[in-house]
Amino acid sequence: MKLLHRNIFKELISIFTLSISGFMGLILIGRLLQFRDLFMGQSLGALEMAKLFMYLCPFFLLMLTPIATMLSIFLTFLRMNADNEITALKSGGLSLYRLLPAPIIFCLLCTGADFYFSLYGLSWGTENFRNALMEFARTQSQLAIQPGVFNKNFPGLVFYADGVDEKSGIMRSVFVRDNTRKGMTATIVAPLGEIRTDPKMGRLLIHLENGKIYQQEKDQLSVLKFKNYDVRIPLANILKGYDVDELRPKEMSWKKLVRISRAGDRAGDIDPGFFKKVQVEVQKRLALPVACLVLGMFAVPIACIFRGLKQQYGLIISMGLFLVYYTMLSLGVTFGESGVLTPVIGLWLPNITFAIISVVLLKMAVMEHSFSIRIPFLKKFRRKEA
Template sequence: MKLLHRQIFLELCKLFGLTVSCLLGLILIGRMLQLRTLFLSQNIGFFNILQLFFFLTPFFLLLVMPISTMLSVFLTFLRMSTDNELTALKANGVSLYKMLPAPVAFCALCTLFTFFISFWGLAWGMDMFKVKLYEFARTHSKFSLQPGVFNKEFPGLTFYAHQVDNEKGILKFAFVRDQSTQGASVVVVAPEARIISSPKTAEVKIVFNRGKIFRQDGDELNVLKFNTYSVRLDLGELLGGFNFTEQKAKDMTFSRLSEIRRDPSKGPSQTPRFQRKVDTEYFKRLTLPLGCLILGMFAIPIAYVFRGLKQQYGLVLSMGLFLVYYSMFSIGVSMGEAGSIPPLYGMWAPNILYIFVAVVGIKFANEERTLPIVDWIAHLRGRLRRAEA
């Protein structure tokens, strides 16, 4: 039995690695195509883009882990059923219950790993994504000032510096022209300026020292001297309106979500809609990891029912069954955030339904019986064929 469990577990791990790699690759390519305008408009290198997507991996893994677990278990038992290995084991007195330790241990490990991503990895990845995107925008984007070159990346603003020290952030003989106010033009000129970055607020502040301000409003021109003058720039505007400072429920740690649920006043917003999003995200972080164990167990009786099915068709079938699960889950998320139903019910409904089918299905599969719904479908197909004849 140890040898049998080891072989099943190894096959599950091999299929799991292949499935996760393929799904993550497809998702990352799709997301890269969505963000191509953002990245191509800046001087961000290919390896920098890969680094950004690495920090997005926990977010995608939270969605990929349940289906990868389900596909691994389904394809493993479907192959064993197609090759008559299950029949041979059954003939030698090995029931389905005796084969369960390997898939249960595999699904439990996947569930624990997904819980780790859900509780800590997701928030870490999103925070690092914002920090790195800010750094790349500040140091590699077109806004990086070059000596003797006019920069017009920000709407209504034009920057110029005769000398630029990017390492120290020092500008010599610098000026900025502000035309953001209709009917007025402001020009700031100074022999020296410094660039000060603020990653927390995603702002870059250019501080001019001992210069002059020329303000033209119609035919009137005013000249002012100053010791220090600051121009604040939001790098989010440079990246197509990306918001670095907004605190979203999906970017928070699980402990932070729990804290806001206990005391809504500690959240960045006290609106009912935000509280519903926090509740929905809280239960989402609990139910998705458990989906690995539930869907994995659900896949075993499904593989028994569709024994003899080719693997390519089995793959399509399992994807369709997961699509039903994820559609129910997405509907629960939407209705929970909209306030149509409590998030608790919407998030747990798919898991409860699939748990019931898994338990009943494993019992029927162990007894070499098919589910009543399968008999009904076969009976209906027979009647349709006879009617056509």
């Protein structure tokens, strides 16, 4: 039995590795195409691009681990069923229940890994991804502001610095003309300035010290002194339209999500729509890892009750079944955010439904109930080839 479980586990690991690698490759290629303008505009090297993709991996792995788990178990048991290995084991006195320890351990390991991505990896990747983008934007802006040159690359803003320290980035004798506000023009003069980033708020700022603001509104002119003043630089031009704004619920850390969801009496101070999104995200972070166990156990009887099914068709069926699960999950997210269903019901209903179905199908598989898959148009195609 140890040898049997070891071999099953090895096959599960190999298919899982191949599946997750293939899915991640396709997604990262898609992201590369999406960010091509950003990468070209920032003149990023291969190492910087690899870092950005690495920071995005936990977000994708959270979604891909359940489907890779289901696919691995489905294809493994489908192959064993097609090669009559399961029939041979049953004839030797082993029931299907005796084959479950290996897939159960495999599902638990995948669930644990997905919980790590959900509770820790996602926030780590999001934070580092935003910090990296903000650092690229700061460097690009610092390069754009050349000493003794008026910079007009940003709409509504004109920058000028008499001198710029290349190492520290500190600017001297800074002049800024701000036309971003309707009906008002602000001219800012300061002896010192520095480009700073605020990754949490998604802002790139020019920090000025000990200067004056000359505000002109219609025929009125006012002069204000300041000790510290920040001019916000629009990131759309630097990051080619990529949105780096305040953290959205799906980008927040687990601790922050729980803290907001447990606001209690203070929940009234939070935007109701945002509060519902936070509650939905909390349940989603818990439901997706558990889906590894649910979908993995669902794949075992599905693979056993279908006979005469080749692996390529099994791949289509497993993807279709996961699409059903993902559709139910997406509906749960939509209904939870709109208030039609509570987040607990909306996000956990797919897991409960698939868990009940898997128990029923497992009993059918143990009782050796099976379905024969016949695809008529494939038979006609084979006859024409013959």
